[in-house]
Structures are given as structure tokens and as C-alpha cells.
Amino acid sequence: MESTLRFIRGEIMGENTLNFRSTGIIGTEELRKLGLLPPEERLAKGPVAIVECPELIPCNICVDACHLKAITMEKIIDIPKVDWEKCIGCGTCVALCPGLAIFVVDLSKPDKALVTVPHEFLPAPKVSEEVWLLGRDGRRLGKGRVVRAWERNKTWVVTVEVPKELAMEVRAIWVEK
Amino acid sequence: MPCTRNLLSDRRIWSHPILTFKRGRKVKFFFEGREVEAYEGESIAAALYAIGVDIFSYSIKLKRPRGAFCMIGKCSSCFMKVDGIPNTRTCIEPVREGVKVERQKGLAEIPTNGGESDVEDEEVLETDVLVIGGGPAGLSAALATAKYGLKTVIVNEHFKLGGQLLKQTHKFFGSKDLFGGLRGFQIGEELSRKVMGNPNIKVLLQTVAYGIFRGGWVGLAGKNKLYRVKPKAVIVASGASENFLTFPGNDLPGVMGAGGAQTLMNEYGILPGDEVLTVGSGNVGLIVSYQLLQAGAKVKAIVEILPEIGGWFVHAAKVRRYGIPILTRHTLKAVWGRERVEGATIVQVDEKFRPIPGTEKDIECDLVLIAVGLTPDTRLFAQAGAVMRWVPEAGGPVPLRTRYLEVSIPGMYIAGDASGIEEATTAMLEGEIAGLSVVTKLAGPKAEVIERREKLLKFLWDEYRASPLMARAKAGKESVTVSEEEMEEIRKWNPPFVSFGVR
Ligand SMILES: Cc1cc2nc3c(=O)[nH]c(=O)nc-3n(C[C@H](O)[C@H](O)[C@H](O)COP(=O)(O)OP(=O)(O)OC[C@H]3O[C@@H](n4cnc5c(N)ncnc54)[C@H](O)[C@@H]3O)c2cc1C
Ligand code: SF4
Ligand code: SF4
Numbered sequence A: 001m002e003s004t005l006r007f008i009r010g011e012i013m014g015e016n017t018l019n020f021r022s023t024g025i026i027g028t029e030e031l032r033k034l035g036l037l038p039p040e041e042r043l044a045k046g047p048v049a050i051v052e053c054p055e056l057i058p059c060n061i062c063v064d065a066c067h068l069k070a071i072t073m074e075k076i077i078d079i080p081k082v083d084w085e086k087c088i089g090c091g092t093c094v095a096l097c098p099g100l101a102i103f104v105v106d107l108s109k110p111d112k113a114l115v116t117v118p119h120e121f122l123p124a125p126k127v128s129e130e131v132w133l134l135g136r137d138g139r140r141l142g143k144g145r146v147v148r149a150w151e152r153n154k155t156w157v158v159t160v161e162v163p164k165e166l167a168m169e170v171r172a173i174w175v176e177k
Numbered sequence B: 001m002p003c004t005r006n007l008l009s010d011r012r013i014w015s016h017p018i019l020t021f022k023r024g025r026k027v028k029f030f031f032e033g034r035e036v037e038a039y040e041g042e043s044i045a046a047a048l049y050a051i052g053v054d055i056f057s058y059s060i061k062l063k064r065p066r067g068a069f070c071m072i073g074k075c076s077s078c079f080m081k082v083d084g085i086p087n088t089r090t091c092i093e094p095v096r097e098g099v100k101v102e103r104q105k106g107l108a109e110i111p112t113n114g115g116e117s118d119v120e121d122e123e124v125l126e127t128d129v130l131v132i133g134g135g136p137a138g139l140s141a142a143l144a145t146a147k148y149g150l151k152t153v154i155v156n157e158h159f160k161l162g163g164q165l166l167k168q169t170h171k172f173f174g175s176k177d178l179f180g181g182l183r184g185f186q187i188g189e190e191l192s193r194k195v196m197g198n199p200n201i202k203v204l205l206q207t208v209a210y211g212i213f214r215g216g217w218v219g220l221a222g223k224n225k226l227y228r229v230k231p232k233a234v235i236v237a238s239g240a241s242e243n244f245l246t247f248p249g250n251d252l253p254g255v256m257g258a259g260g261a262q263t264l265m266n267e268y269g270i271l272p273g274d275e276v277l278t279v280g281s282g283n284v285g286l287i288v289s290y291q292l293l294q295a296g297a298k299v300k301a302i303v304e305i306l307p308e309i310g311g312w313f314v315h316a317a318k319v320r321r322y323g324i325p326i327l328t329r330h331t332l333k334a335v336w337g338r339e340r341v342e343g344a345t346i347v348q349v350d351e352k353f354r355p356i357p358g359t360e361k362d363i364e365c366d367l368v369l370i371a372v373g374l375t376p377d378t379r380l381f382a383q384a385g386a387v388m389r390w391v392p393e394a395g396g397p398v399p400l401r402t403r404y405l406e407v408s409i410p411g412m413y414i415a416g417d418a419s420g421i422e423e424a425t426t427a428m429l430e431g432e433i434a435g436l437s438v439v440t441k442l443a444g445p446k447a448e449v450i451e452r453r454e455k456l457l458k459f460l461w462d463e464y465r466a467s468p469l470m471a472r473a474k475a476g477k478e479s480v481t482v483s484e485e486e487m488e489e490i491r492k493w494n495p496p497f498v499s500f501g502v503r
């Protein structure tokens, strides 16, 4: 609710401070300001949901999606608020979010980070194959191995290994036909 | 590469990440004398597009080739002669074994059929409520009136129920009890199933409500049958049509409405083009671009004349992640090609939306999608003489209405895109509100009905439409919503020519 109020007051959407509405790309700094980024300590502990949904959409599917009640909202148009201590990074909300706006990031492993993204393209991803890692602007950032993939109502939820420094960059995959 | 395909090509999509196309049995029909194949369940226009037909008619004066634009029966660009009947909307005419289809050159000749009429039958329909339009608004309205025992007839000019929901493959926003999280076509199927199973509802497909007449009669035209109906209330949920743009080459086949392309690829499983340029970054432009990518096309760019993206950020982020550029402050200058689009020229604009010379860029493509908004289909209200107002925020001329969605014609109600462009969730909410208002009027005020209606109204106006991104549509609807007392005053000054039900 706090971030929603600030949003309405224009403190967050101030014209010069944020530009995701003209680029279609949101940066980590913008996410942090909106209160959508978990603190470093939490990220280091294990998988956690990152909700990249910065606008007042009349939608609360993620609230119902989470059985642990880790996502809350007071009104349907609020920005979702994640309780990072409750969230276990299971990825259910990744599968159900209509905006395909939720990702899971796991920075607890020593060498690689794990990023979980939604995927709705053919061919279906397969565990242990190498896929392209895409940034928020569609740039190919390298290749990564799929470690987990499951599907719900035709949305695949795919977990890939990525270099640690790209954990906040990789937000999609592409499977070569 | 010019896109002149022969009639042997097949643009059908055989594998898709979201949809499984259940094609009917193969049928043979005739296109300008040639025997061609289609699948049952396809419209004639879709079946022709699938085999490579781009040109649907030739313009009246200059005989320029013209393609199909809207694919939902609203624009007339697909008119052809079907079994001798000219000006048939082939996009909402199902293909059938042996049907003869021909392109028209210039104005058609009036069919004479040896002086005999095709109309086999005429019937006077008895019903309490007539719902015009079988999209999310109309279906929700009918479910509400039927629930309280009112006999309800739905007429739908399309041969399938569901309206625009049929082609929405993305999951909808909203909440669980508003079908949120389901894909649009799944919501359409669910609503249709409920309607078909309701004993109080009669559905007339391929039937158009063509006019409102003196004494509260409504004329309906089915395939081979005419109906007259004098309902106690009528709810019009006729949807909207896609806007067009003026630019050189805008009539070339391959310039298509975004909704038209969406109909082809998601309802019929036919790829509308291989390389695409989308004009307009509203939700429709963004979503259809994403869906084209899912269907296997390449979207080269989305151009947007404003400095900001029109639709929701999350929809924009979805296309950006797969590398589709969204070029703000850009517009379409021209489209070129011989018998089909071969490319387009885009140009940057300044703060006053004037093209900046020297910034032109050519983009090769075979499909230019026009996604620049919709206009409410309010023709029946205008014809009936409802008091209307031009409201840019609503998308065009719309009738004044009360909070309960009754217009200045007593007993006539409005819901969905026809009442002002919004989206499917608000269409369902308005449909139910209009339905409950009819129940209140015809069956007397019931506490349960009033309570439900107030709850829906409160949710719609105070919660759902409270988002700043819906402020424009909300302001538009507010400007044409009047109190009951104001409506009585309006009726005093503009006495209605017609009314429905007892008053
Ligand atoms: C081309 C297009 C693309 C869209 N894309 C999206 C999208 O991607 N995402 C999203 O959330 N929303 C989208 N929308 C919006 C959403 O689908 C609509 O808001 C919603 O379907 C409106 O519902 P409705 O019932 O008012 O009208 P519709 O769904 O349009 O239904 C109207 C029905 O009425 C019938 N009809 C009309 N006139 C008559 C008559 N005189 N007699 C008999 N029948 C008649 C029509 O055949 C049609 O079946 C789109 C809308 C359009 C038009
Ligand atoms: S990842 Fe799982 S636990 Fe975390 S918010 Fe989503 S559904 Fe809840
Ligand atoms: S489900 Fe997705 S789109 Fe809806 S509010 Fe939650 S994060 Fe945003």
C-alpha cells in the first residue's frame, strides 16, 4: 500500500526519474525504488520471487496463486507486495501471473545463479539442454543449462543456470528450433 | 521479396505453444471456378487466406486490389459474391461443401434469383429479453436475466458465440472470481457453455438485429429466416470496430487490423504474415505482436507516435524480452508493394507530431498491423434515436445512459465495448449490471438483485477503474453517465420515438 500511495502521489512515477513507460524495460534501480527488489541478504539465502509489475493493474492473481500467502495487496489495483521471508521461491506465481512479470532468482549457490522465467514458445524447453539467455531488451547474453522445467496451462516455468553477475539481467530464454 | 503466393500455399499453423486447432472435416468449394479445399468451421475469408488469397475485391473506381481488414464483420472489405449473393461478409460466413465464391469488381449487381425470395420463413418470437451480441458483455447479461427466470434470446451475427474472447490467447488480469488468470478463449468457452446449458436462453447464431421499429419491435435476419420480436427489454452489446489510418498504400492487401490478424491466427490457425510491422503500442498492438511471435512470425518493430508506450508495461516488457523494438515518437509514412505489402516507410516525429525530414527508415515486411484503437458499434442506438454524445475517450459517439446502463430509449440497455471502449473484464461486469437492471425493472426490485448490482457497480467504478491507466476510459464513461432524474429530464426534452416494456 505504501508504494501504491507513493505511485499515486507521483513520487515514484515522476517524469524524469523513471522511463520504463517509454522503453518497456525496467531497471534494477527502478525496481528497488518501488520496493520490488529483495535485499542482498535475502537473495543470498535462496530462491525468492521478484515481481516486475510496477503499475497499478487491476489484477490480484498472484495473491491467490501463492499458498504461503507471501504476496499481498489491499486493493485489486495495488502493486503486489512480497513478504520475502515467507516466499520459498517455488515458482507457482511465475506460472500463473497473466503479465508474465514474475521471476525467481536464487543466489545461494557458490558458482552459478539460478533464474526462473516463464516461457510460452515452441519448442518446449527440456532439462539439461543449453538455451539462449535473453536480457530485458532481448539481447542474447549467452547460453545456460536448463535445470528444471514444468508447465501449467501452457506456460512453461523454466529454471536456468546463469553466471552470477547476470542474475538480475536474464529475464527470458529462447530455445533454438 | 514480393509476396505473390499461388493457390497451393498453405498458411495454416500446425503447431502452436498455446492452441490446439481442432479442424473439422475437409470440404471442397469453388473460388472463381477453381475447386479448392478448406476445413469445416473456417470462415470463407479465412479459408481463402489460408490458401494464399490476398486480394478479396477490387476498388470500385480504380480497380485497386483490396485485402480483408477486420475479420469480424464490421468493415465490408471482404464482401464477395457467395452462391450468387453479392456483398456477403465472407469473414463471418462459414465455408461449406460446394459453395461458389467470386470476387466482385466494382459495384455488385442486385440479385434477382428469378423473382423468388430466399427467405423461407418468418416468425414472431416471444421473449422477455432480447440480447443483441454474443460477446462477453452479451453472454454475461443473458446469464443474469435468465438466472431470475426471464426468457432471454441472444442474437449473434457471427456463427460462433464469444465475440472477441475467441481470439484472446493470453491470460487475463483481474481476480479469480472474474475469470482472471484464465486465457481469454477459455473464458469465452466457459461463458458459452453456461449459456448453451441454460433452459431460459435461446441462442440465434448467424442472425443479425438489423433495426428497431415503431411500437418496440426489433427486426432480426437469420440465414433463411426473418424474425420479428417485441421484447420487454433489449440489451445491446454489439462490440466495436477497429479504427483505420490514412497513409499512402493503406488499401494494399497485407494492411490489416490487429484484431483481424488475431482472428486469423488464433481462431482459425492461419498465419497472417511472415514479417510484421505493428502500428500502435496500446494493449492490442502489444498483445497481438507477442501472439504473432508465438505463431511463428517475425515482428520487426512496433511504432508509436506518442513519447510513451500506450499499453501496460508488463505487456510491453513481454515483447521487448524477445527483441521486438518499440519505436516511440515514430509513425508510418507509407506502405508499398504491388499486389501485397512488400514494405513500409516509418518516420520520426517532433513534439507536434510532425514528421522529421531525413529520419525515414524502410522496413521490409508483408504485413502491416493497424492497432490504433476501436470505435464503439452504436448504430442500433443511433437508429433508434437514443440521445448520444461524441466522446473521444470512449472511442466515438455513444449514448447517454444511467448508472444502471439504461439509455434514453426506455427499456433499452447498453454494455461492453459498445458503451465505450474498455476491455473484456469490464464488458462482463457491465453485462451483468445491465442484466440485473432488466431483472429489477421487469420482476420488481429484489433485495438480493439490488445488493449484487450495487456490489458490482462499486467494484467497477471504485476499484477496477481506479487505476491511473484506466483514468481516460473512466472519464469518458463518467461523462455520459447520468442520474435517473437527469435521464427523465433528458427524455422530456428528447421524447423517445420508441420504448420497450410496460411503463
Ligand atoms: C479487434 C479487437 C481486439 C481486441 N483485443 C484484445 C486483447 O488483446 N486483450 C483484451 O483484453 N481485450 C481485447 N479486446 C477487447 C475485448 O475483447 C473486448 O473489450 C470485449 O470482447 C468486448 O466485449 P463485448 O461483448 O462488448 O463485444 P464483442 O466481444 O465484440 O462481441 C460483440 C458480438 O456482438 C455481435 N453483434 C454485433 N452487432 C450485432 C447485431 N446487430 N446483431 C447481432 N449480433 C451482433 C458480434 O458478432 C459479436 O459476436 C479486443 C477487442 C477487439 C474488437
Ligand atoms: S515463488 Fe512461491 S512462495 Fe514465492 S511468492 Fe511465488 S508462489 Fe509464493
Ligand atoms: S499476477 Fe502478475 S500482473 Fe497480476 S498483479 Fe500480480 S504480478 Fe502483476
Ligand code: FES
Residues within 6 Å of the ligand: B068, B069, B070, B071, B072, B073, B074, B075, B076, B077, B078, B079, B089, B090, B091, B092
Ligand atoms: S467485414 Fe469482413 S473483413 Fe471486415
